[in-house]
Amino acid sequence: xxxxxxxxxxxxxxxxxxxxxxxxxxxxxxxxxxxxxxxxxxxxxxxxxxxxxxxxxxxxxxxxxxxxxxxxxxxxxxxxxxxxxxxxxxxxxxxxxxxxxxxxxxxxxxxxxxxxxxxxxxxxxxxxxxxxxxxxxxxxxxxxxxxxxxxxxxxxxxxxxxxxxxxxxxxxxxxxxxxxxxxxxxxxxxxxxxxxxxxxxxxxxxxxxxxxxxxxxxxxxxxxxxxxxxxxxxxxxxxxxxxxxxxxxxxxxxxxxxxxxxxxxxxxxxxxxxxxxxxxxxxxxxxxxxxxxxxxxxxxxxxxxxxxxxxxxxxxxxxxxxxxxxxxxxxxxxxxxxxxxxxxxxxxxxxxxxxxxxxxxxxxxxxxxxxxxxxxxxxxxxxxxxxxxxxxxxxxxxxxxxxxxxxxxxxxxxxx
Numbered sequence: 001x002x003x004x005x006x007x008x009x010x011x012x013x014x015x016x017x018x019x020x021x022x023x024x025x026x027x028x029x030x031x032x033x034x035x036x037x038x039x040x041x042x043x044x045x046x047x048x049x050x051x052x053x054x055x056x057x058x059x060x061x062x063x064x065x066x067x068x069x070x071x072x073x074x075x076x077x078x079x080x081x082x083x084x085x086x087x088x089x090x091x092x093x094x095x096x097x098x099x100x101x102x103x104x105x106x107x108x109x110x111x112x113x114x115x116x117x118x119x120x121x122x123x124x125x126x127x128x129x130x131x132x133x134x135x136x137x138x139x140x141x142x143x144x145x146x147x148x149x150x151x152x153x154x155x156x157x158x159x160x161x162x163x164x165x166x167x168x169x170x171x172x173x174x175x176x177x178x179x180x181x182x183x184x185x186x187x188x189x190x191x192x193x194x195x196x197x198x199x200x201x202x203x204x205x206x207x208x209x210x211x212x213x214x215x216x217x218x219x220x221x222x223x224x225x226x227x228x229x230x231x232x233x234x235x236x237x238x239x240x241x242x243x244x245x246x247x248x249x250x251x252x253x254x255x256x257x258x259x260x261x262x263x264x265x266x267x268x269x270x271x272x273x274x275x276x277x278x279x280x281x282x283x284x285x286x287x288x289x290x291x292x293x294x295x296x297x298x299x300x301x302x303x304x305x306x307x308x309x310x311x312x313x314x315x316x317x318x319x320x321x322x323x324x325x326x327x328x329x330x331x332x333x334x335x336x337x338x339x340x341x342x343x344x345x346x347x348x349x350x351x352x353x354x355x356x357x358x359x360x361x362x363x364x365x366x367x368x369x370x371x372x373x374x375x376x377x378x379x380x381x382x383x384x385x386x387x388x389x390x391x392x393x394x395x396x397x398x399x400x401x402x403x404x405x406x407x408x409x410x411x412x413x414x415x416x
Contacts, residue, residue, distance in 0.1 A: 029313045030353035032306025033393060036299045037357030041378065041386045043295025045365055049376040051288050063277050064105075065140065066250055068093065068237035068258065072273035086271045088235040090228055091218065093272075094134070096261045097237055103245040103253050108136040109218060112234040113225050118173060118214065119185045125172040129213040130186070132221025140238055143210065148180040148195030151217055155194075159219030163191045167199040168211040187224050191216070247276055303389065306353065307397045314346050314401035325405055326414035339406035346398020347391055354390030358383060 070086045072079070094109035101107065110133040117126045135156045137143075143150070146167065155162050163186070170179045170193075179193045200209045218227070225232060241250045251274050258272055318325070325338060358378070365376045 025316075026313065026349070029309035030306070030349060030356070032302055032304075032309045033350050033353030033390065034306075034357040034360070036302035036306050036393075037354045037386045037390060038299075038360045039302055040295055040299030040389065041358060041361045041382050042364060043298065044292060044382045044385065045361060045376060045378045047288055047291045047295065048379055048382065049365075050291075051284070052377075053375065054284060064241045064247070065276070066239045066241075066247065066254060067275040068097070068239065068254065069234070069273055069275055073275045083273070084230075088228060088230065088232055089237045089272060090235065093258060093261060094237045096257055097239055097254055100257050101239060101250075101253055103242055103250045104239045105242040106136050106140055106240040108140050108238045109134045110137050110236055110238070111218060111221055111227050111232055113221050113227075114233055116186055116214075118169060120173040120182060123173050125169045127212070128166075128169050128186075130221070130224075131213055131215050132218040132227075133215060134218055137238070138215070140240055143215075144198040145195045146198040147178075148193070150195060151215075156217040157219065159217050159223065161189060161191045161220060162194045162216075163220075164195040164197060164215040165193055166197050166210045166213040169214060170196045186214070189223075247278070251276075303393055306350075307393050310346060310350055310353075310394065310397035311401065313349065314342060314398045315404075317345070318342065318401045318405045321405075322408065323414055325408050326410045326412070329408065329410035330414065335406040338408075339402045342402035342405050343395065343398045346402070347394030350390045350394030350397065351387065354386050358386050361386075 068089050070088055071083045088111075089109075091109060094107065097104065098107040110131055113130050113132055115127045116130050117124055118128050119125075133156075135151070135153050138150050145164075147170075148164070151162060151164065154160075163184075165173070165179060173179065173184065174182065179196055182193050183190050184193060185191075197210045197213075197215075200211050221227065227235060239250065239254055241247060254274060255270065259270065262271060264270065328338065362378055365378055369376045
């Protein structure tokens with residue numbers, strides 16, 4: 001064990017000596033390793049950051065929630081004509097699920113009734129998404145309020161003309177004026193503002209973005225449009241599972257309730273779709289795998305160039321130290337000692353190149369996070385991958401020169 005540590009120390013000393021005595025040659029040779037590690041880890045870190053951002057966005061919709069909708073999230077394009085003929089999930093469906101579903105912790109209903117214009121005095125906000133919902137909707141989607149409050153149960157049930165503004169809508173209509181308590185006009189009717197929703201985050205895919213929305217009670221929305229109409233943009237019955245209830249069990253229970261409610265015969269297909277976040281995340285898994293492979297493919301070419309460059313350094317190093325190798329073998333150094341010495345030197349050189357590449361990745365990630373407004377990070381997993389690849393390249397690059405050095409005849413080596 002002591003011998004191995006001594007060899008490692010000697011190899012480290014020789015590797016550092018190689019860097020100091022041949023700075024330009026070593027730098028150019030290790031540039032391929034540095035660029036390769038930079039490309040691979042930069043892409044892996046970018047994909048990991050994107051994946052974390054997207055998954056956290058989808059997590060806001062709830063991993064334990066089923067969405068009963070007309071369209072399926074998996075194959076809506078392929079079966080569009082089939083789905084478009086389906087009825088929208090309605091309040092009767094919501095009531096049936098809420099009353100009969102024993103595996104449901106919370107059940108809510110919401111309807112996106114379209115884009116409307118809101119007015120306050122001379123100011124107006126156009127293309128505002130209007131969402132009519134039941135009382136549990138805000139809790140299920142973790143709606144946070146910057147000002148004011150949520151609608152009360154009585155306001156939801158009675159359909160009083162009160163609403164909650166999204167952040168951008170409030171900014172457009174009121175700027176620095178306090179919006180809570182003010183009266184705005186929408187769809188020819190007067191509504192009182194009772195709350196303002198907090199600004200959504202800067203997620204790449206913000207699936208729970210209420211910045212350009214207003215929330216009203218579903219009873220109030222029913223006075224604007226017919227919620228059964230096919231022209232309503234979206235209606236959804238949202239069912240959250242109780243603790244300990246699996247999503248498959250919840251889906252089976254909801255399916256049975258709605259099939260009975262819609263009086264579907266056993267051989268008939270459902271006229272509704274049950275969606276869950278795992279459908280989205282499964283598709284994302286495939287996308288992120290492809291992106292990671294692209295990063296490995298791009299970085300692989302640079303690594304191959306770097307591998308040959310390091311091998312060239314090691315061949316030169318063996319040539320320059322031929323007489324020294326002969327002396328070591330003459331005084332009793334075994335073949336494995338010589339082989340290990342050059343192999344460790346090659347690995348150390350590649351690790352130095354890899355660490356330089358990781359340092360560049362860190363700098364790029366910090367700059368991107370600062371100026372692009374998108375939070376990026378380099379995980380320990382990717383750091384270990386970068387170091388691991390560097391070690392592998394060092395072994396492959398230094399193996400042949402190390403074998404050649406270990407097989408040298410001591411007499412011939414000393415004479416050369």
